Amino acid sequence: MHPTFQRVALVGKYHESGSSAIVESTRAVISDLANFLSGMSCEIVLDKSTAESTGLEEFRTLEVPEIGEQCDLCVVVGGDGTMLGVGRQLATYGTPLIGINQGRLGFITDISLEHYREVLPLMLAGEFEEDHRSLMLGKVMREGVCVFEAHAMNDVVVNRGAASGMVELRVEVDGHFVANHRADGIIVATPTGSTAYSLSAGGPLLHPLVPAWALVPIAPHSLSNRPIVLADPVEIAIEIVAGRDASATFDMQSMTSLHHGDRIVVRRSEFRARFLHPKGWSYFDTLRRKLHWNTGGS
Structure with missing residues (x-):
């Protein structure tokens, strides 16, 4: 079976201060996966940080931006956090990602380590479901000057200080005043992030195909300050x-150390992450498994 993807990058979850057992486990997984894919006529490269943390030296290494420029596919071994970090960086290049989970199956890393040998050959031959995830571009504006900027795939969160009381936040949407929220903070979540912090704060689940954000107050002073779903072309400003x-x-x-008058401005990024799932994958199957929904029965 000739693979659709010729040059494949591998990224592993690594711990800078991890135990030798964790490092050895990751090394064994990455080595096995690399050799398996090499046997399928794929050219294998390793993320430079993964290679350095595992000590694997037999494969070519690239920085993540170079992976985006030179590779057809990136296979991420780890959990959702690892996948989010890599996906955020590779979204600008349109590089597709496949997630293999070393522990409990995640929302976006949905191939178990035990089953990758059965699943990957089919996916590399073109049998997969493609899932595009929107990103946000967030900026911190101070007296009209951008002092911080970052992409987010899950959420942008404004929080009170750990030792202080609630904060007061002025929220605007497309320049229109919405409300002043007195709360512990506020979350702007993508559909991907709707199953993360936003969900624990009472926010709604958003299907990945819905072009929307969830604006979710964290422990609001007034119970009438409820989560709201907004179309994602809007610009949200939190002062x-x-x-x-x-x-x-x-x-x-x-x-950190936001000043009074600082504005956190969030808008839709021009980039989207590309996740590949096994044929027949369903978002609802993922929700049912992860959220322990009743599956019904006869």
Whole structure:
């Protein structure tokens, strides 16, 4: 079976201060996967950080941007966090990703380590479901100047300080005033991020095909401040009105020490991540498994 993807990059979950057992486990998985794909006539390259952390030296290495420029496919071994980090970087190149989960199956890393030998040959021959995920571009504006900018695939979160009380946040959508929220913070979530922090804060589930964001207050002072779903072409601005030590995170990339008057501006990115799933994959199957929904029965 001749593979559709000729040059395949491998990225593994690595821990800079991980135990020798964790490193050895990751090394064994990446080595086995690389040799398996090589046997399918794929040219294998490793993410440079993965190669350095595992000590694997027999394969060519590339930085993640170089993977985007030179590779047909990226296979990520780890969990959803690893997949999000790599997907965010490769979205600008349109590189498709396949996720293999070392532990519990994730929302976007849905191939178990035990089954990749049966699943990957079919996917590499073109039998897969393609799933595009939108990204947000977030900026922190201070006195009209951008002081921080990042892409986010899950969410942009504005939080109160750990030792302070609630914050007051002025929210605007496309320049129209929405409300001043007094709360522990507020989340702007993509459909991908709707199953993450947003869900635990009471936000709605958004199907990946829905072009929308969820705007979700965190522990609001007024119970009438409810989550709202917005069309994703809009621009959302969140201004720090009151509160100490507020911070903003963009998929957990932090921008701390926000000042009063700072504006966190979120809009849709021009880029989308490309995830590939096994043929027959369904988003609802994933929700049912991960959220332990009743599967019914006869």
